[in-house]
Amino acid sequence: MDERSLLTLLQKRPNEGMKELMRQYMGYCYYIVRNKLAEFPQEDIEECVSDVFVDAYRYREKIDLEKGGFRVFLATLARRRAADCYRKKAENLPLHEEIQESPKEVSFEDREVLLQAIRSLGEPDEKILIWKFYYGYPTKTIASALGLKENTVDQKVRRGLEKLRKALEGGGFYEGCI
Known part of the structure; x- marks a missing residue:
C-alpha cells in the first residue's frame, strides 16, 4: 500500500x-x-x-x-x-553503588589498575568519573546528586581524565606505585 x-x-x-x-x-x-x-x-x-x-x-x-x-x-x-x-x-539507576563488574574485554589486572588509579583521585573526582563513564549518567544528574554546577562537573571530568592519562602513561600503577 x-x-x-x-x-x-x-x-x-x-x-x-x-x-x-x-x-x-x-x-x-x-x-x-x-x-x-x-x-x-x-x-x-x-x-x-x-x-x-x-x-x-x-x-x-x-x-x-x-x-x-x-x-x-x-x-x-x-x-x-x-x-x-x-x-x-x-x-533511576542508584547513584551510590560501587562498580561490581567490568567490561568483558578488559583483563582483571587492567581493571584493577584502572580502578586503583581512579580511586587515587579522591572524592568527588572518583565518584564523578565512575558515575559518568561506568554508569553513563548525564552531567546534569551527577551535578544534582553532588550539589555542584554542571560546568564544574564537566571541568572535573576533563581534569580527572587528564590526571588518569598521565598516571597510567607513567606506568607507576602497573608497578604498584601510587
Missing part, C-alpha cells in the same frame, strides 16, 4: 490504518530503537517500539507526506521515544 492510501486509511478508519502502518513499519522502528537501546532488556525495547506507534496514532494528523512521509515521521518518533526511555532508565 502506498503512503497516500495509508494516510487516507489512517484518517478514515484509524484502527485498520494503524494495523497496516505497524505491518509496514514495525521492523523499521524496531531497528532504530534497538540501536539506541542495545544494552537494554528485550521487553524494554519492545515497549518503546509500541510507544512509538501509540505516539503515531496520537499525532496521525501531523503526518506530512511532502516532508518525508511515514519513514521520516516514524524515525523521528522512534529516536525521541528511545532517548526518553534511555534518560528515564539513567535517572
Whole structure:
C-alpha cells in the first residue's frame, strides 16, 4: 500500500490504518530503537517500539507526506521515544553503588589498575568519573546528586581524565606505585 492510501486509511478508519502502518513499519522502528537501546532488556525495547506507534496514532494528523512521509515521521518518533526511555532508565539507576563488574574485554589486572588509579583521585573526582563513564549518567544528574554546577562537573571530568592519562602513561600503577 502506498503512503497516500495509508494516510487516507489512517484518517478514515484509524484502527485498520494503524494495523497496516505497524505491518509496514514495525521492523523499521524496531531497528532504530534497538540501536539506541542495545544494552537494554528485550521487553524494554519492545515497549518503546509500541510507544512509538501509540505516539503515531496520537499525532496521525501531523503526518506530512511532502516532508518525508511515514519513514521520516516514524524515525523521528522512534529516536525521541528511545532517548526518553534511555534518560528515564539513567535517572533511576542508584547513584551510590560501587562498580561490581567490568567490561568483558578488559583483563582483571587492567581493571584493577584502572580502578586503583581512579580511586587515587579522591572524592568527588572518583565518584564523578565512575558515575559518568561506568554508569553513563548525564552531567546534569551527577551535578544534582553532588550539589555542584554542571560546568564544574564537566571541568572535573576533563581534569580527572587528564590526571588518569598521565598516571597510567607513567606506568607507576602497573608497578604498584601510587
